[in-house]
Amino acid sequence: MVKAAPAKRVRRSKAEQRAETLEQILDAAEYLFSLQGLHGVTLRDVAKRVGVHTTLLHYYFQDKLALFEAVFARRAGVTSGLRMEALDQYAAEAGDKPTVEGALRAFLDTDLDLYIAGGEAWMNYGAFGARVSNTPEGAVLMDVHFDPVVLKLISILKRALPDTSEEDIFWGYHFVTGSLMNTLARSGRIDRLSGGLCRSDDFMAVKKRMAKFMAAGFLALKD
Amino acid sequence: MVKAAPAKRVRRSKAEQRAETLEQILDAAEYLFSLQGLHGVTLRDVAKRVGVHTTLLHYYFQDKLALFEAVFARRAGVTSGLRMEALDQYAAEAGDKPTVEGALRAFLDTDLDLYIAGGEAWMNYGAFGARVSNTPEGAVLMDVHFDPVVLKLISILKRALPDTSEEDIFWGYHFVTGSLMNTLARSGRIDRLSGGLCRSDDFMAVKKRMAKFMAAGFLALKD
């Protein structure tokens, strides 16, 4: 038998090694938190998934909550930034005639595209975020990381809907975000309910319908 | 100083006492689970809130998960039953001309009314259910308890929307339920986002807008 070549020990700088380990820890935590929530996951679970000793997590993170918040923060900036750009670009293009659907597409489709293109890691983050979002502690994290983009969206919606009250617009957003979170959660419920006709992870199907659906909803509110 | 009259020891039958204690346990668990989820609550927390010894919970419930499921089941039948009735009644009234908004009002407004009228206990259940709903284990509880009502709603929507594909209708429902769960969760996010203009617990405001908003969304899908 030929002896397997020993795993080639790639020489990594400490900075590289640190970054790599951190990433692995965050990936593992993200996945587990997305399934079981903050309290349903132990540091042990995370360490086991990474293949390191539990105490290493304490070397990188103050405590469990700090790890949790780091998971939230890691990708929050990316999605927030991309959507902010998309909204800015849309606002510039549309000039003084923005439409509700246009604004929603910049906001929603940009995000859905990110999850579609981002593979498993981003899908896990989506489920993690959705789970966090309807939690009292989690909602505060949402505030911190997402208020700017959301308020940007709302400012465009206001211009697109000059005759709709601000209150109506906020409630409309409340509906939109609920639907988006329900999508990101991928609970599998729609799969079973529809007998397999729809799939929770078919974000293309959601993208095709969501902005249109919600735009019509907003327009109906002022009546 | 006048001595306070000793708490009048009401003579309760065992059956009464059992029912009362059970109710107290379920109320406490419902409240705590709504805030912290299954894993964030210990039996100790529940017992302390009720004012009994931890082990009493094991007398009434097999284990923690059984308690959790009992909390879910207790009110699930009530809301499911009421909405089923409302949908049946609407279907009968509307004959062969049901509307999307009519069906959604029977489904959504009936539920929102229940939370509005049910006080704190029902509000806690709503938050509990919302939290459960975007969880993998929780979604299965949703299936078991709510599939019949939801499929009833969908059958009426199909008749109201003969030219809309079944897939579109299921995705529309997916959006609706996400918005409803986001409402029941009462995370406080919309309050802060809107600078106090909207309040998470203002279910009247939601009721006023939701069916109309969603109905317009459904109608836009077939275009």
Add this chain to the structure above:
DNA sequence: ATTATCTATAGATCTATAGATAATGC
């Protein structure tokens, strides 16, 4: 000489069971 990782362990819970005690039921 510094940083990454592991060993050992304290101290605090947490769930669940066995068995005792106190109350109601007949």
Add this chain to the structure above:
DNA sequence: ATTATCTATAGATCTATAGATAATGC
């Protein structure tokens, strides 16, 4: 005589810290 509640406790985690060891950096 049965049911509701409590006492005592086993056994299994879990988080977090202190301090040792192994690797990279200069």
